[in-house]
Amino acid sequence: MSVDDEPHIICFKHCSNHVFVLKVPIRCPLCNQPLEQCEKFLPFSLPYPFSNASQSPCSVVLRPAVGDFLSDFHNNTNLHIALTDSQGAIVEFDSPGLLRTRNADRKLWGQCLLILSVPEAWFYHWDSTIQRLIEEQGWQHRIYDDEKLNCYSFVLAFLRLLLYEPIATFIDNAETFSRQLIVPKTTQAAKYITIYRRIKQFGILSEPDLL
Template sequence: MDPGIICFQHCGPKIFCFSLPDSCPVCEKALDNANFSLLPFRVPYPFVQASQYPCAVVIKPTTGDFMNDYFNSKDLHVGVTTSKGTIVEFDKNGLRHHASLQWGQCLLLDRAPGPWRDHWDATLRSVCAEDCWSPEDYRENSHNCYSFVLKFLVDLGYGSLSRAAKSRTHFCEEFIIPRTTSAGKYISLYRKLKKNGIYVDRTKMD
């Protein structure tokens, strides 16, 4: 759930908080009727609920959630959604289709627009029907969630996403790292605020 991080600038540095304080933590002047150099705004929450994003590729931490448990991109689990928002994933339990709350806080890697719907579902059905997604077939390092999603994306033939999917390294560099890097900034801000209530960013003073 979006914790509602607020950002504003009063007399200098950017200030982040969950709710606007009565006075500026930098100059201590009252903030009612204050002249903000940057008006308070809500920092965009980067995570989505997978089931609300049909025909999408999504990632989440293998265990726990991004905001509290995410450490680095090695711990990520990837899945896809059908045109109805059902999550399809391959892990040590084999292939599963479900509408899981465990995918309530994930990052959207990409999604296909409406006209792709039928082709998306048909390709997904045909990849799922292949005889290599049982719990016994699963190998943590060599035949895992990425193997399933990348095979699907290559078969799908959907632009740069499918081209990148031919190599796990390219796919990570082009689609995963940029998103986890930007989400990482939000996560570290959230953890600072949870600890201290307010955060003054003195690194980028104008």
């Protein structure tokens, strides 16, 4: 599936079930009744949990290290975290070292979880803090270590330097940061991914109490 396609999951209630599809059918797939004859037929789209990192300025973004969320995410998937600046450029610390990429590859960054974003009033300070981190703390000269100095180390160092009060108590260490900010987002995304994959496999998904 192309990352340019956002698979919006549609849900409606019929036959005492929540029915999930990618396209509204003419007839109920459970009872074959024409849905247009149902007075209370009210389909709605589930909130799409992913964002294009390049269109999410001044944010912390998360993606699988390999592949994308809908196709490749599992509980043991390695995740890669990065920053965006006010222009949507990706600023990251990875095995090649410090990278800053404008016009980022949508295959890599078109389907991300938005972990944190700041109000526009913070954009200048956000950009300035990125420059301070790179120039004053020498991240362009640091050598990546998968365990001790990785993408999470870089993002946490940035957030501590940013002094953004709403997350001040969540950035003491990687465990707290992950528990408070990352796990809630990945848990919600996992629900969407599960529904999406079951629809792709069976054509529809019907559950009485899934929502």
